[in-house]
Every structure is written in C-alpha cells, then in structure tokens.
Amino acid sequence: MTNPTFLPTDDRFDELKQSMFAEITRAERRRTRKHRIVALGIAGTIALGTTAGAIAIAEASQGQINYTADCYGAADLGARHGTSLYGPGDQDAKTPTPLSERISLAEEMCAATWRIGTFSPGGSTNTKEFPVPDLETCQLPDGRLAVFPSDLAASELCPQLGLASPHE
Known part of the structure; x- marks a missing residue:
C-alpha cells in the first residue's frame, strides 16, 4: 500500500x-493561435497568388496583343471560338502595332477561319469554300482583339457583349 x-x-x-x-488552457490557446496564424498565412498566400494570377491573365503581352485574335462562331462570349495567331508576328514585340492594322489582320485571320468551314456543322475542309459572315471586332479585357459574326456595328455589338470597342 502507498x-x-x-x-x-x-x-x-x-x-x-x-x-x-x-x-x-495556455497550451490550447497557443495551439489555437498558431493554427489561426498559419491559416491566415495560407489564406493570404492564396489571395496574393490568385490576385497575381488574375493580373498576369488580365494583361496580355504586347506581342499577343499585336498578333493574336480570338475568332468566335457567334456573337456571344460563350460561343465556340479559337485563337488565331499571325505566324510571322513577333510574339516578343514590345512596340504596339497600329490599331487599324491589328483590326485588319484579326478580321482577315478570322475570315480565313470561316472560309475553311471551322464554324460549319461539318467542320473544316480544304475542298470547299464556306461563306464568311459580316465580322465585327471588339477588344477583350486583356487588350487582345475578338472577332464576332454580326450584322450590328462594333459600336453596338461590343457593349452588348460587355466589351470595349477597339482602342489604342
């Protein structure tokens, strides 16, 4: 016995x-505080990473702005589309190409896409030429151009899509 x-x-x-x-109680408070600090650190890192990613996505490089365009199958941002790239264009360019040239190039690239039937139900072909609808150009938030088939002028179409009319 004791x-x-x-x-x-x-x-x-x-x-x-x-x-x-x-x-x-003290140990529990320390652990809770430590977890809270770690959670805040992780949340802050995620927020910064997401913001940095959004900023990086929100601004295309000058080369992309100069030489790429999104071609849409309908006057709707949710429509089937593809990105056209002007092959000889310098994707590392730092100097802006004049807006009129960019619009002309974007519409020519997208017209070629329509002409080969990319947006036709059967898909593209090199044996038949498809009609090209009236095309209008708007500016995407990242600065690149987007070309849509539309009977409306760009000044009417772009605001309906929530986009800006092309500008320097």
Whole structure:
C-alpha cells in the first residue's frame, strides 16, 4: 500500500489540479493561435497568388496583343471560338502595332477561319469554300482583339457583349 505521507494534501492536490488545467488552457490557446496564424498565412498566400494570377491573365503581352485574335462562331462570349495567331508576328514585340492594322489582320485571320468551314456543322475542309459572315471586332479585357459574326456595328455589338470597342 502507498505511504500516505508521500501523497499530496487535499490543498496541494487542488493546487496541482488548477496548475495542470491552467497549463492545458495556455497550451490550447497557443495551439489555437498558431493554427489561426498559419491559416491566415495560407489564406493570404492564396489571395496574393490568385490576385497575381488574375493580373498576369488580365494583361496580355504586347506581342499577343499585336498578333493574336480570338475568332468566335457567334456573337456571344460563350460561343465556340479559337485563337488565331499571325505566324510571322513577333510574339516578343514590345512596340504596339497600329490599331487599324491589328483590326485588319484579326478580321482577315478570322475570315480565313470561316472560309475553311471551322464554324460549319461539318467542320473544316480544304475542298470547299464556306461563306464568311459580316465580322465585327471588339477588344477583350486583356487588350487582345475578338472577332464576332454580326450584322450590328462594333459600336453596338461590343457593349452588348460587355466589351470595349477597339482602342489604342
């Protein structure tokens, strides 16, 4: 049997119990604070990464602005579309190409896409030439051009799509 002289008194037992509960509470607070700090750090990193990614996506390079265009199968941003790239164009260009040249190039590339039947139900072919609808050009938020088939002028079409009319 245990010698009762080695056991704590009731008062000492209460002190030890209070001390133990206080330490558990402090440790729990430290752990909670640490988790909160880690969670805030992770959330901040995600927010910064997402923002940086959105900024990177929101602005195309000057070469992309100069020499690529999105060609749409309908006057709708959700419509089937493809990106046309002007082959000889310098994708690393730092100098803007004049807007009139960019629009002309974008519409020519998209007309060629329509002409080979890319937006026809049967798909493209090199044995038949398909009709090219009236094409209008708008400016995407990243600065590149988007070409849509439409009977409306760009000044009417672009705002309906939530896009800007092309500008320098």
